[in-house]
Amino acid sequence: MNTKHIFQTYAAPFIGILLFLAIWQIGAPKIVTSLGAVPGPVQVFDQFEGLVAEHQAARQKEADFYQRQEERNTEALKEDPKADVTIRPYTGKATFFDQIWTSIFTVMTGFVLAGLIAIPLGIVAGLSQTVYSAINPLIQLFKPVSPLAWLPIVTIIVSAVYVSDDPMFAKSFVTSALTVLLCCLWPTIINTTVGVANISKDLQNVSKVLRLSWWTHVRKIVLPSAIPMIFTGLRLSLGIAWMVLIAAEMLAQNPGLGKFVWDEFQNGSSNSLGRIIVAVIVIGLIGFALDRGMLLLQRHFSWDKSAALR
Amino acid sequence: MTTTTNQADHLLISQVSIDFPTPQGPYRALDKVNLRINKGEFVSIIGHSGCGKSTVLNIVAGLYKATEGGVILDGREVDEPGPERAVVFQNHSLLPWLTAYENVELAVKQVFKGKKSKAEMKAWIEHNLHLVHMDHAMHKRPDEISGGMKQRVGIARALAMEPQVLLLDEPFGALDALTRAHLQDSMMEIQADLGNTVIMITHDVDEAVLLSDRIVMMTNGPAASVGDILEVNLPRPRNRVEMAELPEYIRCRHAVLKFLYERHGRKEEAIPSTKKEEGELEKGNIVALKSVLTKAA
Ligand SMILES: Nc1ncnc2c1ncn2[C@@H]1O[C@H](COP(=O)(O)OP(=O)(O)OP(=O)(O)O)[C@@H](O)[C@H]1O
Ligand SMILES: [Mg+2]
Numbered sequence: 163m164n165t166k167h168i169f170q171t172y173a174a175p176f177i178g179i180l181l182f183l184a185i186w187q188i189g190a191p192k193i194v195t196s197l198g199a200v201p202g203p204v205q206v207f208d209q210f211e212g213l214v215a216e217h218q219a220a221r222q223k224e225a226d227f228y229q230r231q232e233e234r235n236t237e238a239l240k241e242d243p244k245a246d247v248t249i250r251p252y253t254g255k256a257t258f259f260d261q262i263w264t265s266i267f268t269v270m271t272g273f274v275l276a277g278l279i280a281i282p283l284g285i286v287a288g289l290s291q292t293v294y295s296a297i298n299p300l301i302q303l304f305k306p307v308s309p310l311a312w313l314p315i316v317t318i319i320v321s322a323v324y325v326s327d328d329p330m331f332a333k334s335f336v337t338s339a340l341t342v343l344l345c346c347l348w349p350t351i352i353n354t355t356v357g358v359a360n361i362s363k364d365l366q367n368v369s370k371v372l373r374l375s376w377w378t379h380v381r382k383i384v385l386p387s388a389i390p391m392i393f394t395g396l397r398l399s400l401g402i403a404w405m406v407l408i409a410a411e412m413l414a415q416n417p418g419l420g421k422f423v424w425d426e427f428q429n430g431s432s433n434s435l436g437r438i439i440v441a442v443i444v445i446g447l448i449g450f451a452l453d454r455g456m457l458l459l460q461r462h463f464s465w466d467k468s469a470a471l472r
Numbered sequence: 473m474t475t476t477t478n479q480a481d482h483l484l485i486s487q488v489s490i491d492f493p494t495p496q497g498p499y500r501a502l503d504k505v506n507l508r509i510n511k512g513e514f515v516s517i518i519g520h521s522g523c524g525k526s527t528v529l530n531i532v533a534g535l536y537k538a539t540e541g542g543v544i545l546d547g548r549e550v551d552e553p554g555p556e557r558a559v560v561f562q563n564h565s566l567l568p569w570l571t572a573y574e575n576v577e578l579a580v581k582q583v584f585k586g587k588k589s590k591a592e593m594k595a596w597i598e599h600n601l602h603l604v605h606m607d608h609a610m611h612k613r614p615d616e617i618s619g620g621m622k623q624r625v626g627i628a629r630a631l632a633m634e635p636q637v638l639l640l641d642e643p644f645g646a647l648d649a650l651t652r653a654h655l656q657d658s659m660m661e662i663q664a665d666l667g668n669t670v671i672m673i674t675h676d677v678d679e680a681v682l683l684s685d686r687i688v689m690m691t692n693g694p695a696a697s698v699g700d701i702l703e704v705n706l707p708r709p710r711n712r713v714e715m716a717e718l719p720e721y722i723r724c725r726h727a728v729l730k731f732l733y734e735r736h737g738r739k740e741e742a743i744p745s746t747k748k749e750e751g752e753l754e755k756g757n758i759v760a761l762k763s764v765l766t767k768a769a
Contacts, residue, residue: 364565367535370553372582372633382578386569465569466615 201436209436217257224252265418272342273403280350288358305348309406334416345406349398357391393460483509487541503695512667516680519690525673558635562642564622566614572625573610600632620651640672681724689731
């Protein structure tokens, strides 16, 4: 019984991964593409190390670049204390790891903004049949729209509206984040609405007998009852957000992991396939980590710590 | 509307009828229910399942709106729910994410905001939990306490609102006989202390006779109404063991049973279930007796 449990929780996943790697290693070289044979796990790992080395080299270059400027400036100041010294920012090519951070930052921005809109809207729609009837057709209409359809609209609108001499964020970032927002709004709205609308009749009666104010009612009764459904919605949204972002970055050539994949695809060197596979694995791992993060948050906010969350 | 606080006019249920919309058209659940309740009176409502007892209570609570007629409390018409008519719901209805203390606190904060200081509120919450003997498990959440304890917290929450009328919907219905006897005794003590007006729905004939000043017997639905009202002239404080032998107790019990099973019994169950019910009641009495003995020991 107990050994079986240990086998199921630890050994089985390990064996599964090992089998997958073995099949990959054996099968991959048999498929020969225009860029050479498909790389196996060992070659992919080499590519990963290559990417790490590239990143470190770029960081070194950046540090050197700033140091040279510092030196030049101090010399200039020595000769003429009134010299006009500036430090120009480093503008090297973004490395794989830079792209990872860009993507994570973008997805979190879009997702958090979506949550800030979706949760209050869902609560109001769950409490008021009128509001629900008003927004339900719009939700049903926009929910199935593909991110690839939103992207051109968002791009054009952002170009037209977001004009500033000294923009705080790059246009590409705004476009990606807004596309993510538009696509991941819906599951959170729908699930929050359902969660709020299904609050037990008895608890609603308690609230009425106590004459709780609207705000206290929401805080003490609505939110705690709806938390599980809100989180179900948020986790669905975050999953969608991550998928949408990679697609949007590829299509729009906006900085991020999607662009990295696209660039490698266009590049077509013998290393490209391996690097793309590295990116795919990293995308999967980040998606997984994001979902686990949401689960931890849910555990933190959930009043029922004994509930099995998966 | 007169605002004379004549004792007899404390709570007036006047010509109350209600129609529920159904796919087959309106369903008249209650038809012209009339009831006059004095201040400090303990009234039970008894009747067959589905006759409309909860509906009456919900109308008094303000949770349902009567189609015709209305409810007047101390000269003012009831048109919405409020803490002066506290309800103890059939299934306790505690907020599962709050502890017993916090559940009562929510009610106390709502009712005494600006009237009691923080320390006074704390003392008041603890006092009410003490009344129902819940001091030891005050900081536990509903899923960590037994059904009887949850029901007691529900009662404490209602009492803490200092309601003019306490509405109890089968408050002890889901409990075992022992726990029920304990809570009935506590309820009698508390009511003797505080003198609240109480309306209690029950299925249990002995409970009704033991606790009530008057028992309202409802006819079967649809279009249920008050069938008969029975005065229980038993001295207080009442001890369940002594009561059981008094002729008045036996008379009342008999009258209620007669109403329920002969005049308003469902035809198919009228005869056999009368006997069965009597047997069960006998059993119930023995259990209650035992409970008192164990309590005394
Ligand atoms: N919201 C509602 N909509 C439609 N019909 C209702 C509604 N509430 C109650 N009824 C109907 O009114 C009748 C009385 O219901 P009520 O809940 O008051 O019965 P009850 O006497 O409390 O029964 P029980 O003893 O089983 O709790 C029932 O026939 C029920 O189906
Ligand atoms: Mg009922």
